[in-house]
Amino acid sequence: MADALLKIDGLTKRFGGVIASDNIVLDVNRGELHAIIGPNGAGKTTLISQLTGELAPNLGSIHFDGADITALPVYRRSALGLARSFQITSLFLDFTALDNVALAVQAHAGHSFRFWRDTRTEEQLRAPARAGLDRVGLSNRADVVVANLSHGEHRQLEIAMALATKPRMLLLDEPMAGMGPEESARMVETLRELKRDLTILLIEHDMEAVFALADRISVLVYGRVIATGAPAAIRANPEVRTAYLGEQEAAGG
Amino acid sequence: MTAWLTPRNAVAVVLVALLALLPFYASVTGNYFLMSMFTRILILAMAAVSLNLIMGFGGMVSFGHAAYIGIGGYVVGILAKEGIGSGFVQWPLALAVSGLFALGVGALSLRTRGVYFIMITLAFAQMVYYVAIGLDRYGGDDGLTIHKRSTFDGVIDLSNRTLFYYLCFALLLAMVYLVWRIVNSRFGMVIQGARSNDRRMRAIGFATFRYKLTCFVIAGVMCGLAGALLANHTNFVSPAMMHWTRSGDLIVMAVLGGMGSAFGPVIGAIAFLLLEEGLSRVTEYTNIILGPLLLLVALYARGGIDGLLARVHRG
Numbered sequence: 001m002a003d004a005l006l007k008i009d010g011l012t013k014r015f016g017g018v019i020a021s022d023n024i025v026l027d028v029n030r031g032e033l034h035a036i037i038g039p040n041g042a043g044k045t046t047l048i049s050q051l052t053g054e055l056a057p058n059l060g061s062i063h064f065d066g067a068d069i070t071a072l073p074v075y076r077r078s079a080l081g082l083a084r085s086f087q088i089t090s091l092f093l094d095f096t097a098l099d100n101v102a103l104a105v106q107a108h109a110g111h112s113f114r115f116w117r118d119t120r121t122e123e124q125l126r127a128p129a130r131a132g133l134d135r136v137g138l139s140n141r142a143d144v145v146v147a148n149l150s151h152g153e154h155r156q157l158e159i160a161m162a163l164a165t166k167p168r169m170l171l172l173d174e175p176m177a178g179m180g181p182e183e184s185a186r187m188v189e190t191l192r193e194l195k196r197d198l199t200i201l202l203i204e205h206d207m208e209a210v211f212a213l214a215d216r217i218s219v220l221v222y223g224r225v226i227a228t229g230a231p232a233a234i235r236a237n238p239e240v241r242t243a244y245l246g247e248q249e250a251a252g253g
Numbered sequence: 254m255t256a257w258l259t260p261r262n263a264v265a266v267v268l269v270a271l272l273a274l275l276p277f278y279a280s281v282t283g284n285y286f287l288m289s290m291f292t293r294i295l296i297l298a299m300a301a302v303s304l305n306l307i308m309g310f311g312g313m314v315s316f317g318h319a320a321y322i323g324i325g326g327y328v329v330g331i332l333a334k335e336g337i338g339s340g341f342v343q344w345p346l347a348l349a350v351s352g353l354f355a356l357g358v359g360a361l362s363l364r365t366r367g368v369y370f371i372m373i374t375l376a377f378a379q380m381v382y383y384v385a386i387g388l389d390r391y392g393g394d395d396g397l398t399i400h401k402r403s404t405f406d407g408v409i410d411l412s413n414r415t416l417f418y419y420l421c422f423a424l425l426l427a428m429v430y431l432v433w434r435i436v437n438s439r440f441g442m443v444i445q446g447a448r449s450n451d452r453r454m455r456a457i458g459f460a461t462f463r464y465k466l467t468c469f470v471i472a473g474v475m476c477g478l479a480g481a482l483l484a485n486h487t488n489f490v491s492p493a494m495m496h497w498t499r500s501g502d503l504i505v506m507a508v509l510g511g512m513g514s515a516f517g518p519v520i521g522a523i524a525f526l527l528l529e530e531g532l533s534r535v536t537e538y539t540n541i542i543l544g545p546l547l548l549l550v551a552l553y554a555r556g557g558i559d560g561l562l563a564r565v566h567r568g
Contacts, residue, residue, distance in 0.1 A: 052456060078458030090456075092449040103446050106439055107458035113467065114439040122439075165457050 004063075005030045005169055005199045006051070006082075011060035013046055013223075020046040021057065022223035028169070033191070033200040035210045038220035039243070044203045045087055047220070048173050051201070052084045053077050065168070078107065083167035085158040087174045087203075091146050097157055098142040102129035104164035132160040136190055152183035159190060169199040176206045188212060211235070219243065261562040265516050268523070272422055276415045288418055289486075290530065295421040296482045298522035299428050301506040302515065303475035306432050308504070309512025310441065311468050312448030316371045317358070317378025318503050321351045321473050323385060323495030325480020330397045330490040340403030340411070344481050351477025352470050354381070359469035363462060378500055385492040396491025403485055411485055421482055425519065428475055433515040435471070444468050505543075509550055511559025520558050 004027035013021040020043040028034045038044055049055040051062060053074040061070045069077055092100050102125045106112060109125060119125060133139045136156040141149060146157065155175055162170055175191070176184045188209050194200065195213065204210050210217065211231045218228040221243045227234060234240055272291070279288040300322055307313040328347040337343065354377075362373035391397045402411040411417050435441045446454045447461040454461045484490045493499075502525070510521020528546075532539040554561050 054452075054456075073460075074455040075458050075460045078456060084456055086453070086456075090450060090453045092446055092453065094449055095446075099442070103442055103454075104457045106442065107454075112439040112443045112459070112464065115435050115441075116438055118434075118437045119439045119442055120437065161457060 003030045004028065005065055006201065007063040008051075009061050009063070011047070011050060011057050011062065013043075013050060013055060013057050019223050021050065021060075024060070024220075024223070024225055026218055026225060026228070028199060028201050029216075030199055032215040033195050033202060033213055035202045035204060035214035035217045036220055037204070037207070037210055037217060041222075042220040043223040044220055045173060046223075048084060048171050048201075048203060051171055052082065078165055078167075081166065081168035082171065083162040083165045083169070084171040085155075085162045085173060085175055087177055089151070089154040089158060091154060091157060091161070093147040094145065096143050096145055097133060097138055097149065097153075098126070098129055100146055100157060101132045101160050101164045102126055104161040105129050105132070108165050129164060132164045133157075135163065135193070136160045137186065152179055152186075155179060155183070155187065156190065159187075159194075163194070167198065169201065170194065172200060172202045172204070174203055174205060176204060176209060184209065259563070260565045261514075261559060264520070264562055268520065269426070276418055280415070285414065288414060290526075292414075292418050292421055292486050293483070294523055294526045295418070295425050296479050296486060297503070297506070297526060298519045299421075299425050299479040299482070300476050301503050301510070301518035301522045302425070302428050302432055303472045303479065304503045305507040305512055305515070305518040306435065306475070307469055307472045308507055309517070310432075310436050310448065311444045311465060313363070313465065313469060314371050314504070315362075315374040315469075315472075316497070316500050316504070317374035317376075318472075318476055319495040319497070319499035320378035320381045321355065321476035322480035322483060322499070323381060323490070323492070324351050324354055325477035325482075326484035326490040326494055327385060327388075327391070327397075327480075328477075329403060329481045329484040330399050331391055333399045333401060333403075334391060334397060338401055338404050340405045343403045344478070347481040348474045348477050351480070352474040355470045355473025356466070358473075359466045363465050363469065375497060375500070378495060378497060382492050382495050382497070385495070392491065394492060396489055396493070399484060399488045399490065402488065403481070417486070421486075424478065424482070428478075429515050429519060431475075436515060440464065440467075505547060507557075509547065509557050511557030511561075513556050513563075514559050517557055517559035524558060 006028040008024055008026040011021050011024040024047065036044055046055065050057050053072055061068060063069065064080055064082055069080065092103065105125045105128045130139065130142065133142050136159050138153060138156055138160065141153060149157065159175060176187050179187065184206060191213055202214065214231055216228060217231055217234045219226050219234060219240045226243060227237050227240050275291055276288055279285055300318065304315060304318045307315055325347040328350050329343045332343045332346065358374060358377045362370050365373060386394050405411065409416055409420060443459055443464045447465055451461055483494065506521040506525045507518045509525055510519065511517030528543060529539055532542050550557060
């Protein structure tokens with residue numbers, strides 16, 4: 001129990017009459033890859049947004065590494081080591097891939113009230129940025145303007161940027177959204193690598209990926225966590241089957 | 254070896270050379286009107302360069318930038334009227350007041366975005382405009398004549414027109430260089446990142462507000478300097494120098510010249526003010542020509558003249 005890196009307790013978020021997060025209680029243990037699955041509209045992205053600080057919950061608390069971060073602004077949480085990737089690609093489209101990652105490195109390399117030196121010559125930013133691109137397999141695309149990269153490459157770059165902030169925990173919001181099978185397979189490999197060093201909260205629709213990667217899975221339906229457990233237990237859980245998996249299997253034929 | 258010899262750089266070098274030689278031409282031909290006109294162009298180019306720092310690189314479209322010209326100018330004018338003629342007092346104070354004003358405007362306006370940001374900067378500028386009209390002791394609506402230019406004893410004599418021209422020329426180049434340094438520094442990357450995707454900037458750990466506010470103040474101070482220079486150039490300040498249409502002109506200069514580079518607004522200021530001057534000799538309806546021209550730039554030449562030159566190189 002003492003080993004929960006992220007502790008969510010009683011988190012509730014209402015939008016008018018809609019309850020997007022309904023008394024969510026969830027622990028993510030140090031070193032685990034915890035996946036959250038759930039049908040569309042279950043409130044997965046709303047949950048992530050509260051964890052990163054973009055949305056304020058109506059009730060409940062979030063603790064990260066023992067500290068209450070419920071009311072901290074976004075950039076302070078990032079400083080503590082909580083990094084996110086976005087479901088809809090959110091990059092600096094007019095910068096090169098390397099500049100994108102270097103900016104993320106810069107965010108955690110002291111203050112940026114430095115007005116004179118050409119930052120593109122600063123090896124202490126450039127070298128980690130290149131290493132980050134290398135880690136997600138984009139090193140040969142470093143000098144390409146991001147707007148000209150493919151969708152799959154954007155997703156990889158998202159991860160590289162989250163990593164460049166030297167996080168202790170990654171919040172990944174559907175990293176495989178819109179990817180082809182080949183790209184997905186590459187992303188699974190990347191995540192498998194990351195799992196060794198990082199605690200990860202993964203939101204993902206791709207069931208194959210989730211069951212291959214996750215140590216534990218929580219199922220979110222209408223803003224409520226209806227089950228948490230190991231992949232095998234989740235697969236066997238009758239409530240989950242009716243609420244979610246059955247629906248998928250039926251749709252998949 | 255010749256990588257730097259692009260059409261874009263060639264135009265910049267030729268322009269700078271022509272500007273450097275202009276006083277010689279003026280003294281040979283006795284055409285001092287030309288030099289005076291270009292002194293004004295250099296000063297307004299500074300204002301456009303400073304605006305471009307926040308607008309082009311920072312995405313903060315200030316529609317009240319002429320207010321800083323007015324503030325810088327009025328500080329010089331008011332002090333001169335009160336018998337304080339030393340530039341060592343006037344100019345630092347002009348910059349300080351401009352910076353403080355920018356701090357206030359920025360602290361409020363940067364909490365909003367898009368059209369609201371534009372409206373708040375405009376509202377503040379209008380406020381200063383009407384305050385100036387209300388200053389009866391300093392000429393009110395009619396403006397205030399400055400009988401003596403700022404004195405910098407033992408350093409430079411501003412009443413010498415050629416020296417004054419070169420001072421403006423040097424300050425403009427220094428300002429372009431400063432903006433260029435800033436834009437490529439860590440600070441500049443934060444500013445451009447916030448323009449590109451502010452949300453992501455915060456997600457990776459930047460408190461973007463304080464960087465944008467700092468940038469806003471830097472631009473205000475730069476423009477305040479342009480105001481102090483303009484007051485010395487014309488020996489006159491009036492509310493008209495910060496009318497909202499003047500703020501619009503500055504935006505047009507930056508857009509016309511190109512917001513993507515530190516030097517672009519200089520090209521824009523020269524092009525805009527020469528066009529305005531030239532057209533005003535032909536017709537009093539200069540905007541009939543300037544308007545559609547700007548439309549063409551907005552539609553077909555994003556990046557302005559500077560952007561066109563960059564494209565010529567790429568082929």
